[in-house]
Amino acid sequence: MTLLIKSATIVDSKSDFHNQTVDILIEDGKISQISETIENTKNYEELTLENLHVSQGWFDSSVSFGEPGYEDRETIANGLKTAALSGFTDVAVNSNTHPVIDCNTDISFLKAKSFGNAVNLYPVGALTRNSEGVDLAELYDMQNAGAVAFYDYQKPISNPNLVKIALQYAGNFGGLVLSFPQESKITGLGVMNEHITSTSLGLKGNPALAEELQIARDLFILEYTEGKLHIPTISTAKSVDLIRKAKAKNLNVTCSVAVHNLVFSDESLVGFDTNFKVLPPLRTQEDIEALIEGLKDGTIDMVTSDHNPLDIEHKKVEFDHAQYGTTGLESAFGALNSTFTTKKTVELLTKGKDRFGIENHPIKVGETACITLFNPDDTYTFSSEDIIATSKNSCFVDHKLKGKAYGIFANNQLVIK
Template identity: 45%
Template sequence: MNNILISSATLISPGHPNNGQIVDILIEKGNISKVSKKIAVENTKIQVIDAKGAVVSPGFFDLNANFGEPGLETKEDINTGTAAAAAGGFTGVAVHPNTNPAVHSRSEVALIVNSAKGNLVDVHPIGAVSKKREGNELAELYDMQTKGAIAFCDGNHSVQQAGLMARALLYSKGFDGLIISFAEDESIAGGNQMNEGEMSTYLGMKGNPNLAESLMVARDLFLAEYNEAPIHFTTISTAESVDLIKKAKAKGLKVTCDVAAHHLVLTDSEVADFDSNYKVTPPLRTKKDIKALLKGLKDGVVDAVVSQHTPHEIEFKNVEFHIAKPGIIGLQTVLPFLVRAGLDAETIVDKLAIQPRQIVNKEVPTLLEGTQANLTIFSTEDKWVFNADTNRSKAANSPLFGQELKGKIIAVINNGQLIKN
């Protein structure tokens, strides 16, 4: 990577002496050598990035992404997944164990860590809570952590056995591990296709009620409190979940949560045309739920925003709605979703760069002089078109495909590498 001068960017990095100011940033040999209001350079070999009107922040970090490797590389491999992540502004991603085989032992964790070495995007495996993600027997949690697993979750399978979840919480507490809960009571959800409400009644489809999520959130909060263990809830989607977690935080429980970017904008009314690209899990909810999630973000109840990037081959999405696989590719559209949701740049940085790392005890890039450059340059005003030319994922299952989007990633820098859009 050549030496780089980022010119006229608004720096947003809490605790930085230049936070909120328009600055120039000089990067030499991958490290930040100078941050100043104006930097004059005579070296013609320095690459200049004009960031006027844009924001420079610590690199974004995604707590919930799905790559197919190992075993499902036709959906996404580490190379294409990290390319999509970089294009979406992410310099770090936590990949969930929705693979084949599942990431349930040190072998799979080591495979992912070794395969991702040398990449601009840091890839952090999340190990499965249970063997094969079947919810019957505890996986090798500590072994996985020694090889690089940063947390444990059964991915898009919710742990149905309360006893197993309790043992996972208690055991992981002993080595400062973190259990992530995907909250869904399958006996209530019933494998149904969309949110239960007026729209599901109108369309004649069986619905998945808010209760399926909030019931499991309540259960896991009780278990975390009983075992005095930390817990993180991923992709909460209901007003009831926000309320439960707010009360748990007020009691002093060590609980954090995140929301998928698409759940802050899209509602179950999008399903009216039976477009399978709007089929996700948890399902798209109502305007009331969106209002509660956005208020939760503002009030600090919801700690982070994730992509829940879930790529699928065309044969799993270009089918009837009721048999289509749930999920959308989200790494490149998180920023546009947050801009559409009305979040300001400071909140975007907090929920995408700062708090996600704090949840999994990863060092937050400071952008101070003398530190390694790990940053994202983005604009909340610039527009771009998400199509086959700009998509970096192997998959194309997104409801935003083909649309002009507001909110653009200009460049990312990490590990001595630069990627510009």
């Protein structure tokens, strides 16, 4: 399609027009002209939006949709619509499904279901068969079918030798191994952060030690294997420090943090709202400050919404029995933009592409148009009406946010609210 975007401020340090307000002409999916003013002499379709800003398309490294098996929580079709209207052009989709995505035909299924969509879906195959942590899944075959990484979603690998073998094997073909940072024997039956708040609420605690032990173990194994490791959704100050030291030793390690772990502390659980029951759990304010500092200095490589839609039967129950997870695509930008500058927020939402082997498209003439459209100054209180996902389990409801996505232009398609 042909589209003329009017009066858009570009937020892209790789663009010659960074921080400038310009018109952008897109023809056949490519940027053909960028100028202060472009005359619409050929009656192009025009797009004019209030306080419009554009950037390279945003990427989320940890998204769950449910399909196949949990379509009542979310389908791939509606999940991709949610991603698009939340500003994401690229999403890495977890094997948090039934059956688990653990072979090449499963990867092909996800790719086929997303074919022709504006949003690019990148499957994350299970690291082990059926995510049971016993035998490695078909990693090489899955990568050939389109998997960008391997991860047993939120299931720690208890066998350290399996992590060693996975890193060694995947290293032969450049595969990216993800290891969830939790030592389950330390966690026990803990359902929230072990601290003063858990004691006052009478809830069993999940100590920071459980995360830090697992990270320390995996970093030792990584150093031995010289593999390629990504640690998803860290949550403690000491975890940041461990990874900072590992990077100083030039280990091939990256990590992410979930947006909600940057915003809410364990004190948010005082009302026993199960939407705040997430994994890893919400930690202390001191941990939040360390995570934010880790993002600022580059120790933490990327942020994720860790979007995990869950139906009411798994959330509106006693706290101990509720499942872990919150939706987050719709609120990710507003939450981050309330914490960081818009430039830093955009950087955090695009930075993870390289690690997952996803192509970047700067806003330049001749480049493929893969852009996010947003208003960074729209201040509002997030409500259930802002949730596009089928499931409504968001911990951001009634929280004040700054910034809202209009949508995206990607794969020669415009998707806006």
